[in-house]
Amino acid sequence: MKIVVTGKIPQAGLEVLKTAGFQPDAWSQDSAMSRSDLLSKVKGADILVTLLTEKVDAELLDAAGPNLKAVCNVAVGYNNIDVAACKSRKVLVTNTPGVLTEATADIAIALILMTTRRLAEGERVIRSQTPWQWGMHYMLGAGVTKRVLGVVGMGAIGIATARRAKVCGMTVVYHSRSEIDPKVAAELAATRVTFDELLSQSDVVSIHCPSNESTRHLFSKPQFEKMKPTAFLVNTARGPIVDEQALVEALENNQIAGAGLDVFEFEPKVNPGLLHRDNVVMLPHLGSATVETRDAMAMLAANNAVAIANNREPLTPVG
Numbered sequence: 638m639k640i641v642v643t644g645k646i647p648q649a650g651l652e653v654l655k656t657a658g659f660q661p662d663a664w665s666q667d668s669a670m671s672r673s674d675l676l677s678k679v680k681g682a683d684i685l686v687t688l689l690t691e692k693v694d695a696e697l698l699d700a701a702g703p704n705l706k707a708v709c710n711v712a713v714g715y716n717n718i719d720v721a722a723c724k725s726r727k728v729l730v731t732n733t734p735g736v737l738t739e740a741t742a743d744i745a746i747a748l749i750l751m752t753t754r755r756l757a758e759g760e761r762v763i764r765s766q767t768p769w770q771w772g773m774h775y776m777l778g779a780g781v782t783k784r785v786l787g788v789v790g791m792g793a794i795g796i797a798t799a800r801r802a803k804v805c806g807m808t809v810v811y812h813s814r815s816e817i818d819p820k821v822a823a824e825l826a827a828t829r830v831t832f833d834e835l836l837s838q839s840d841v842v843s844i845h846c847p848s849n850e851s852t853r854h855l856f857s858k859p860q861f862e863k864m865k866p867t868a869f870l871v872n873t874a875r876g877p878i879v880d881e882q883a884l885v886e887a888l889e890n891n892q893i894a895g896a897g898l899d900v901f902e903f904e905p906k907v908n909p910g911l912l913h914r915d916n917v918v919m920l921p922h923l924g925s926a927t928v929e930t931r932d933a934m935a936m937l938a939a940n941n942a943v944a945i946a947n948n949r950e951p952l953t954p955v956g
């Protein structure tokens with residue numbers, strides 16, 4: 638059984654594969670493999686363990702060849718994988734839901750506080766040794782208490798973010814394909830609203846939906862026009878959900894008050910129109926970046942690979 642791990646993953650994940658009796662062919666460098674190296678490395682693989690930076694498309698699946706049984710992504714998001722192309726070749730796809738919920742919600746709430754309270758801007762003042770003095774009117778931000786958080790996509794990460802926001806005194810509205818568990822809705826006092834209602838009511842909009850064709854540019858000019866001019870947009874999901882150029886224009890035109898972004902439309906490239914804006918906080922896709930979370934992600938992906946290699950049902954299949 639040839640298991641190819643196409644990016645560097647934590648040792649904990651490799652141990653799962655080795656303990657189960659497999660000798661993974663694993664990329665061990667921090668930088669990603671070139672596409673041509675990737676295409677040759679996957680040749681003859683039975684299972685691929687992939688990172689979100691690798692595009693798993695028809696070309697890659699064909700390069701792997703007819704033995705390929707599964708692609709086990711080390712991420713909850715799987716927009717790097719052409720699931721239809723996998724399906725048509727009877728290749729299973731798995732992801733890593735659950736294990737990164739809390740870490741990602743932490744980053745969402747951090748971005749909510751950083752944007753509304755101008756924290757990165759304040760830190761830049763100190764670091765640049767710009768003269769400053771406490772003042773009644775100095776660097777005032779927007780408080781979050783009694784403000785409305787609009788959660789777009791009320792899955793596990795959306796709920797975990799809402800839970801944190803509630804502790805900060807925020808009221809939660811959400812827009813999701815389906816109603817959430819009534820017990821959770823009651824605990825959070827969260828109200829399901831239409832997308833347009835969410836846009837017009839929210840003081841902070843936090844994105845937690847999956848990235849796919851139907852959510853591409855879910856946030857573009859018309860949506861920014863519906864948001865309050867005092868509202869902030871936070872994205873810890875995937876970059877393509879937001880039309881980044883339209884976001885730059887919305888910020889330029891003061892259609893919204895600011896943005897907190899952990900992900901970018903053309904990651905790792907960032908629209909230059911965002912770079913010099915004090916009302917934008919940007920992080921380099923840190924949502925799941927804790928040691929224990931990355932270990933858990935790698936172990937879950939590896940356990941999916943082991944299950945499939947042993948003809949068992951994977952733990953977390955996609956679709």
Ligand code: DGY
Nearest residue numbers: 711712713714924925
């Ligand atoms: C995921 O798992 O989709 C996260 O974005 C990784 O940080």
